[in-house]
Amino acid sequence: MTLDRRSGCPINLSLEVFGDRWSLIILRDMIFGGRRHFRELLNGSMEGIASNILADRLKRLMELGMLTKADDPSHKQKAIYSLTEMAITLVPILAHLGAWGRVWLPTSEELSIRAELLEKGGPPMWEKFMAELRHEHLGTPLDTAPGPSVRATLRAAYEAVVAEKALNASPAG
Amino acid sequence: MTLDRRSGCPINLSLEVFGDRWSLIILRDMIFGGRRHFRELLNGSMEGIASNILADRLKRLMELGMLTKADDPSHKQKAIYSLTEMAITLVPILAHLGAWGRVWLPTSEELSIRAELLEKGGPPMWEKFMAELRHEHLGTPLDTAPGPSVRATLRAAYEAVVAEKALNASPAG
DNA sequence: TGCAACCGATTGCAAAATGCAAGCAGAGGA
């Protein structure tokens, strides 16, 4: 996959990589949702991507160097997708994007709690998260302090909000 | 203009606002290039946007609250577009996007010097720039230290690189 | 052994978005 290269502007080229409706959604689900398989990405994303679009974007992201694909040893038909360093370094951009959307757009509380946490954690939290992703996807040794993983922290916060909402909505008050 | 609202995820909603090929390019030209008129945006952007697409995106960005439009007092046919606070707060995202593109994509040296400067300047420089934009587009009083404007600094850096390249390419060496 | 569920895609087709060139009416300048 070669970029159109409408211009050499960094912002323009970045948009040529993930300036469409789906590429960044896929990366979001891999980064924050831990999805690694085609079917997980297909059924797991709330936005409901079509299978042909997903296949096309995965191919494109691989050709651009954002993803790699490998056989899953546990299942001959399964492919496992991994993030490259190029994709992992999108974490700060996704954090900023989430923070901006949380301020200006009608986000749902459950889904924006993670953006809020990521914003509060700031660059140190992003770095820890990126180290975790490098460990999972690139096999890099994990030399940070143990503690709960950032992904687990985000998921716990999400579930807490969902539980609280369910409680408030329950007949028993 | 109402969002599709495929989901309430902040990242998804942000993409619904400017996750296309042109919206962010237009905002980039207004923010960094100082373009305020339709014709400036049409002819000024290196990427060559079509006039119907430009008209559509300006309308859409206005409906989403990113831009406002007003009559230009100097010319009855001219319209002047202004950034809203919502758009001005994209500056950190654009800075990150430029930094990422500079690292991972085949950017041209002239066009990436500004991203480099913005990256080196960091959040303080972004804040100064945003204050300048608020002054130009929203009429907010400018209370920062005077000095050269960030836009002037970025432009000067760009022209210095262009001049240097011309010198190196000249027959006289 | 049979069979349903699941695997990563692919196909065909309709709908929407985009790109391109030309043109519009009105305003300004000479």
Place this chain on the structure above:
DNA sequence: TCCTCTGCTTGCATTTTGCAATCGGTTGCA
């Protein structure tokens, strides 16, 4: 007067997207 410039629209071809069905193969289970 005539030419240029203003923001923006129109018609049409091309490309991209969305949707549903399907493919050949694998797996787990009865």
